[in-house]
Amino acid sequence: MDFEHYDEQSRTVKQPLYDYYAQKAKAHTDITDGYCLDVGSNGGYFGLALAKITNLHMTFFDIADEALQKAQKNIVEDGLQQRATTLLGDVHAIPLEDETMDIVISRGSIPFWEDPALALKEIYRVLKKGGKTFVGGGKGTPEIKEQIEENMRARGQEIDREAMNKMHGDGMKRDYDALLKSVGIYDYVIHRGQDGIWIQMYR
Template identity: 50%
Template sequence: MKISRYDEIARGVNAPIYEYYARKIKKETAVVEGVCLDVGSSGGYLGLALARITDLEFIFLDVSADALESAKLHIIEDGLQERAKTLLADVHCIPLADGSVNLVISRGSIPFWQEPAKALSEIYRVLTPGGAAYVGGGRGAPEMQALIRQEMARLGIEWPEMPGHTGGSGEGGSGHPPQRDYRAILKQTGIPACKATRGDDGMWIHLWKQI
């Protein structure tokens, strides 16, 4: 799916999904100030939704320069120039200092990480003591999914298949990454405080760095 089409869907019919997960992340992590890193951010949709309900500052990280151009445009559209910036980089090698980020988030990118254990370890490294990460994928609660599916059908938009794990997806994308056992992957990392959960609203990994 081209960036422009992806962007149109994410900022339009799928906007409630990002609002749903922003509220959930705020509730689950209780991190509402400091620095938030949105990895695999694409156009920044999740971080932008979280910016509306917190005082966090944001770094939108992605390997795609085109995606970050969309994020830059949205930062301006949402009036967040003083609170947000972009970073062209790979989640497997995050160019930030140890303990420099209060919150790490991501929706939809994790199935495409080539080495998820390495990426999760990098995320944990950049977390400040007391910081948290909430990464995974999903399409919101079942009732939300039903409404969005109806709206997509009305607009002639195909409901995309789920790539890579139960409950996780972006708006679309090429390829179908293999299924993964994220609990086993977390064990490989040795991160002491973490959990992976699957439910009606997706698959999510929650990490904490204890003080």
């Protein structure tokens, strides 16, 4: 992955998409205080957008050190050093104690997980009682998607449709009901719409 390019795009043309999902995560979970884990955060775009509209303390968690270097830069740029930290590791073995997070969010990372059932079980393990998730993938509403593509064309930038489809299209096509039940998680809602697939687990 070209972290530099992804960071530049995410901090500019793609920002409306993160703002949209942050609003949606806030509305669906109604959790605005406590601790939030952003899984597969890359440079922290989703979590930073959520931090700006809540009082949440963010942990940006990614398997790639380069991603977390971008997250650290963006935390400082956004003035959120007092409420944000980074954590290196694999979602299949999250290096956190049980029941430590009030909310776990993630966007566009699931298609990269080798064993999504195990990963979802790990996410559930670190949720506090009463905690919720907003984990999934999507390209925003059709209007946001169109706006981003228009802005990218105006900047002479290529739209990597293959990568986008892997992250938010075919890559998300799994039987999440079966996956969740296979690891003993029954308290959840899956939102499927034009803006993607989002799994809300309740603990």
